[in-house]
Amino acid sequence: MSLRILVINGPNLNLLGTREPQTYGSKTLAQIEQALAQKAAAAKVTLTCFQSNYEGEIIARLHQARDEQISFVLINPAAFTHTSIAIRDAISEIRAPFVEIHLSNVHRREAFRHTSYFSDLAEGVICGLGWRGYLYALDFALERLRRSN
DSSP states (O other): OOEEEEEEEEEEEEEGTTTHHHHHHHHOHHHHHHHHHHHHTTTTTTEEEOOOSSSHHHHHHHHHHHHHSSSSSEEOOGGGGOOEEEEHHHHSOOOOOOOEESOOGGSOOGGGOOSSSTTSSSEEESSSSSTTHHHHHHHHHHHHOOOOO
């Protein structure tokens, strides 16, 4: 069975590179996805990236992931981190391990950003390490999948 990793990015992450670069960095989402794709290809793993500003689309993509037997999920729920029980329910239902990723250190920001509906279900949480957090999350996923296979 081929190992399949899904990367999900939530609202406003399509604006990376231009949106508050002092907080989120200057890399675009396309650049981050390209770096992930290169690393995944070198590891001979199938990587699929998905971004949406809409909660329902993210939920539908997670439902699709269940049918596709995704091996691991990397998710940056963005603002949905603090608001979406529906995405939490969907990601818990696919029964694939996942890492929650945030570009900024949410614990150094507004108090409402300190609450996550995902962290207690996640294998791990990476925050505050900028775009490289995605690469670290992928490294973790690859190692975890290798150990379990």
